[in-house]
Amino acid sequence: MGLFKKLFTNKEKRKKAEKYKIGMMKTRKNTLSSLKDLLRNSKTIDEDLYVQLEEIFIMADVGVDTVVEFIEELREEVEKENITDPKDLENVIVDKMFELYLKGEVINTNIRYNEGDLTVILFVGVNGTGKTTTIGKLAHKIKSEGKSVMMAAGDTFRAGAINQLKIFGERVGCEVVAKEAGSDPASVIFDAIKKAKDDKIDVLLIDTAGRLQNKKNLMNELGKINRIIERETGSNIYETYLVIDATTGQNGLSQAKIFSEVANITGVVLTKLDGTAKGGIVLAIRNKLNIPISFVGMGEKITDLEYFDIEDYIYGLFSDFFE
Amino acid sequence: MAFEDLTGRFQMALRRLTGKSKLTEKDIDEMMREVRLSLLEADVNYKVVKEFTDDVKKLAYGEKILKGLKPGEHVVKIVNDELTKLMGEEAVELDLKHNGLSIILMVGLQGAGKTTTAGKLANLIRKKHNKKPMLIAADVYRPAAIEQLQTVGEQLDIEVYQEGLIEPDTIIKNGLAYAKENDYDLVIIDTAGRLHIDESMMDEIQRIEKLTKPDEVLLTVDAMTGQDAVNVAESFNKALSITGCILTKLDGDTRGGAALSIRKITGVPIKFAGTGEKLEDIEVFHPERMASRILGMGDILSLVEKATEEIDEDEALSMMEKMMSGKFNYNDLLKQMKMIKRMGKFSGIMKMMPGMKNLGNMDKIDDKQLEYIEAIVGSMTEHERKKPELINRSSSRRNRIANGSGRSYSEINKLVQMLEKQQTMMRRMQGMNPDSLQSMAQGNFEPKKSRSERRSKMKKKGGFRF
Incomplete structure (x- = not known):
């Protein structure tokens, strides 16, 4: 029960996590029944309470399977520890959420830089999740950490995508390697890696076209892109981020699963967390597929990208506990 | 009579139909758990799922189970029907100006x-x-x-x-x-x-x-x-x-x-x-296609579809029997229209209904029209409903019905004509042999040939007259 206590009492931590809360809690008061109220107002731990707990997690888009599993574990814990007061569930729930995400592992989601050599980061995802914007934000972040950055306009399909990336390049102050619209993305990426190496760039961020995971041809194209990267960098260790929109529901799991089949997804970037969606599907993605979350996008400004922090995230989900 | 076989068939079907078990609370609860999870997995909002499953539970209780279906499958049928209703049954068009910007x-x-x-x-x-x-x-x-x-x-x-x-x-x-x-x-x-x-x-x-x-x-x-x-x-x-x-x-x-x-x-x-x-x-x-996608129980739904086709056939046949018996009245007309509406205009079954093709807009019965007809029939006395000729003879009855139902006099006349048409169709069918009845059932119904045509054909065959 240590983590909960730590979160609950550490003021500094709470202040930092406020940012998550602001994004995630906007509609809590009127749409979700408050977890705190639920536990305070329940007299006993009964079936009705479990159903309402289930509701809260499902409303946060945590995968249905994962929620069912979670509630099951909660029941076991309640029985084992002989918990009778609903208020005591607070600790158990928060701790269980940590367990669900951490699974007893130490998760390091920092970018694995290829010290002294080129580090490649590939961005993939379905249409409209915010890949291009995320690249702009991450370029800004990496650059402000003192590294040189280059971008590759690998989305040659969507009208305007190349220019969108070029505008971000200007804002961040880094070069964008691009060809004309409609050209082969693999050739853009080939050129970009070569140029990045020649120019001794530290990090190359590669944009790709949005693709729905059930489009076989487009997924195969991703396989080709991976082969180019591996061949040209001489390494198969590089970050591939799957960009997922926080408003996405259960389909997020299918996205993570099928993208993992053609690419070695090393992390999820959860975007648009500044809306009212909770993005809970990422918990299911971690639970079912072991893919951690690396970054969260929480606004339209170039600085609105944060390293993911599970404590902050859980604080955001349950912040009414901490008030 | 010419269609003994047919009569026998639907009588049998009716017997099979009656005495079937009904959906119990246990059947419904069991299946509803699956339905609920399936809808949640489809990202239907939690509150919507809750309301929806509660509504359907009430609706399903005591429903007669379609033959050939297991209770759970029948629950899925009800769920799918309700989902379709909820989604809206027809595509909604854009509302743009005809002239101007x-x-x-x-x-x-x-x-x-x-x-x-x-x-x-x-x-x-x-x-x-x-x-x-x-x-x-x-x-x-x-x-x-x-x-x-x-x-x-x-x-x-x-x-x-x-x-x-x-x-x-x-x-x-x-x-x-x-x-x-x-x-x-x-x-x-x-x-x-x-x-x-x-x-x-x-x-x-x-x-x-x-x-x-x-x-x-x-x-x-x-x-x-x-x-x-x-x-x-x-x-x-x-x-x-x-x-x-x-x-x-x-x-x-x-x-x-x-x-x-x-x-x-x-x-x-x-x-x-x-x-x-x-x-x-x-x-x-197309909202009606979306319902089954959301429900995601395709296998069961195709089973249900098959069973539903059969039941429609049974119903159509029993309706036909009624018509054959020469006692087709306003009660039957109303029942028939409701049935057609439920089956939808694309249903092959509809073509089985005697005279359907000749009834013009019958295949486009919308809620409003049906409501009007219901109102009109509702304003008739029980006696009038059973004996349509009472209304045919008396304009004061028609006036009373028009006033009572809030519909126009001409609408009442239209309905009277509709029933008459049905009856004419019925009488024509009396002269049919099983073959032509069969072909009618397949949608190739042609009204009985004219007297002179009939006569010339008869003459060729054996030259005798009736």
């Missing part, structure tokens, strides 16, 4: 697909409604959004009005003036993606709505949206008068439960679906 305002969250859809929609309406469309690029926030719309416009050969990155209000005002000068009769305005909780951006879109007075305000929603779809749709619908939704990325493997949530909570119809990356990939949304 129609305006469509595209709104939605970031990344939902507004820009692409604006282009697709302009192209579709140009073809379908024969309009001359123009696009206005009013997304001045996302980098290169204007260029994206311009590229789409070029590909479709549709003009895009833009003024770069100035106030969207100004661009739109000037754009509309430009469209009028240049004889465009449809303008689609692409606006920036915005969060429904972003007050200043929501103010902006409200201003734009006031300024443009659009014929349609279309909310573009990603089909993959989860539980939050309800918040988004509710907020947009509160701020603007949303006239329809466009569900994008429906060519993915998402079940699209958001469609149901939006429909149920806001009542806004879904008008179009984006079904691919090409600019032709947009379709008028």
Whole structure:
């Protein structure tokens, strides 16, 4: 029960996590029944309470399977520890959420830089999740950490995508390697890696076209892109981020699963967390597929990208506990 | 009589039908658990699922189980029927002006697909409604959004009005003036993606709505949206008068439960679906097809469909028996119309009904018409309903019925004629042999030939007369 206590009492931590809360809690008061109220107002731990707990997690888009599993574990814990007061569930729930995400592992989601050599980061995802914007934000972040950055306009399909990336390049102050619209993305990426190496760039961020995971041809194209990267960098260790929109529901799991089949997804970037969606599907993605979350996008400004922090995230989900 | 075999067949069917067990609370509860999980997995909003399953439980209790179905399967049938009802049974068209400039305002969250859809929609309406469309690029926030719309416009050969990155209000005002000068009769305005909780951006879109007075305000929603779809749709619908939704990325493997949530909570119809990356990939949304996709119990549904076809046949046959017996009255007419409505106009069964083809609009019975007929029949006395000739003879009865039902006198006459037609049809059928009855059942019903034709045929055969 240590983590909960730590979160609950550490003021500094709470202040930092406020940012998550602001994004995630906007509609809590009127749409979700408050977890705190639920536990305070329940007299006993009964079936009705479990159903309402289930509701809260499902409303946060945590995968249905994962929620069912979670509630099951909660029941076991309640029985084992002989918990009778609903208020005591607070600790158990928060701790269980940590367990669900951490699974007893130490998760390091920092970018694995290829010290002294080129580090490649590939961005993939379905249409409209915010890949291009995320690249702009991450370029800004990496650059402000003192590294040189280059971008590759690998989305040659969507009208305007190349220019969108070029505008971000200007804002961040880094070069964008691009060809004309409609050209082969693999050739853009080939050129970009070569140029990045020649120019001794530290990090190359590669944009790709949005693709729905059930489009076989487009997924195969991703396989080709991976082969180019591996061949040209001489390494198969590089970050591939799957960009997922926080408003996405259960389909997020299918996205993570099928993208993992053609690419070695090393992390999820959860975007648009500044809306009212909770993005809970990422918990299911971690639970079912072991893919951690690396970054969260929480606004339209170039600085609105944060390293993911599970404590902050859980604080955001349950912040009414901490008030 | 000529159709003994047939009579025997439906009598048997009826016997099979009656005495079937009914759905118990246990059957329903068991299946409802599965249905509930399936709907949640499809991203239907939790509250919608709860209300929906509660409603269906009440509805299903005590229902007669279709033959050939297990209780659980029958519950799925009821669920699917109710889902279809909820989604709306027919596609809802755009409401555009016949003359003058129609305006469509595209709104939605970031990344939902507004820009692409604006282009697709302009192209579709140009073809379908024969309009001359123009696009206005009013997304001045996302980098290169204007260029994206311009590229789409070029590909479709549709003009895009833009003024770069100035106030969207100004661009739109000037754009509309430009469209009028240049004889465009449809303008689609692409606006920036915005969060429904972003007050200043929501103010902006409200201003734009006031300024443009659009014929349609279309909310573009990603089909993959989860539980939050309800918040988004509710907020947009509160701020603007949303006239329809466009569900994008429906060519993915998402079940699209958001469609149901939006429909149920806001009542806004879904008008179009984006079904691919090409600019032709947009379709008028068919709600009835969406219901089974959301439910995601395809195997059971195809079973149900088969069983339903059989039961319809049974019902049709028993109705036919009634007609044959020469006692077809207003009660039967009403029953028949309800049956036809339920079966839908595409049902092959409908063609089995005697005289259907000759009844003109009978295949387009809508709720209103049926309501009117119900009202008229409801204003008849029980005696009149059973003995239609009473009404035929007396204009004062017809007057009374017209007053009682609130329908016009001519509508009463129409209904009287309808019943007469049915009866005529019935009498003609008396002279048919089993073969022609069979062919009628397959939809090839031809009314009995004229007396002279009959006579010439008879003469050839054996030359005797009747």
